Amino acid sequence: MKVVVFLLLFLLTLQIYGQNNKDYFKTQIALGELVDPELKEVSGIVAASTKERFWVHNDSGDGANIYLIDSNAKLMKTFTLEGVDVVDCEDIDRVQIDHKNFLVLADIGDNLGKRNWLCLYMFPEPAIGDAIVIPKQSVKTIFLKFPGQRHLDAESIMIDPLDNMLYVISKREFHSTVYRASVFANQKQQYFTLNKTVELPFTFATAAAIDPTGKEVLIKNITHIFYWKRKNGEPLTSILRQKPVVLPYQVEPQGEALTFDTEGEGFYTISERPFGLKSYLYFFEKNYKQYDQH
Numbered sequence: 001m002k003v004v005v006f007l008l009l010f011l012l013t014l015q016i017y018g019q020n021n022k023d024y025f026k027t028q029i030a031l032g033e034l035v036d037p038e039l040k041e042v043s044g045i046v047a048a049s050t051k052e053r054f055w056v057h058n059d060s061g062d063g064a065n066i067y068l069i070d071s072n073a074k075l076m077k078t079f080t081l082e083g084v085d086v087v088d089c090e091d092i093d094r095v096q097i098d099h100k101n102f103l104v105l106a107d108i109g110d111n112l113g114k115r116n117w118l119c120l121y122m123f124p125e126p127a128i129g130d131a132i133v134i135p136k137q138s139v140k141t142i143f144l145k146f147p148g149q150r151h152l153d154a155e156s157i158m159i160d161p162l163d164n165m166l167y168v169i170s171k172r173e174f175h176s177t178v179y180r181a182s183v184f185a186n187q188k189q190q191y192f193t194l195n196k197t198v199e200l201p202f203t204f205a206t207a208a209a210i211d212p213t214g215k216e217v218l219i220k221n222i223t224h225i226f227y228w229k230r231k232n233g234e235p236l237t238s239i240l241r242q243k244p245v246v247l248p249y250q251v252e253p254q255g256e257a258l259t260f261d262t263e264g265e266g267f268y269t270i271s272e273r274p275f276g277l278k279s280y281l282y283f284f285e286k287n288y289k290q291y292d293q294h
Contacts, residue, residue, distance in 0.1 A: 032072030083136035176205035
């Protein structure tokens, strides 16, 4: 039954967007294979402050760990959040506060629909020479819940660099839905209720990202990557109500992670390794000729 539902959703997406492909980005290129045994279920990625390095994390079943990999998908170092017990980490992003970079690990998965509160863990972005344990006094826990006591599964967050607004995207609603909360404005507040903003015209959202300039948005589901360009000053909720561009994409095995780079040159994806399948760090280079025409 699950296979039938999946195929129906896949065909529906093709029907809606099949004529909307544009080559804003070139075909994906594999930069390196993910082979480290510690990284079997990568479900989140964000570009590190240092060029050509990336922070990743595993899905449920791992501890409160983040992993630094290079542009060949080789593991460089593992860091552990002290005193943190995670349930189901699904995404990671960055926020800048007072000119300091913080990572945000999103423990937001809820496959069984039983969690009353989801969690974000915010902490200063480590340098490679730092100790492998991130002390608990450096980690802030932020608690989130969906409106109306709803228990929703989510795998995607994105933080708008223009105003530091947090966006969380539900996964299993018939229309994946974007929720938001201003969780970084008040450093003393810990508990927040998300507000519903936009219903997307597809389902099973698994990853999302906003580029460092705030002008480009990506949201990914199992089979497609959707792209929006943002005009100066345009509210993010307004562009998400517009019809996205579908980018050329060769489907990964359980691909649940993407990130823009820090240089404005393109974006990256990486996937889990289900059933022993291979996972690669892919790069989608920006097609400047096509991009500059629109």
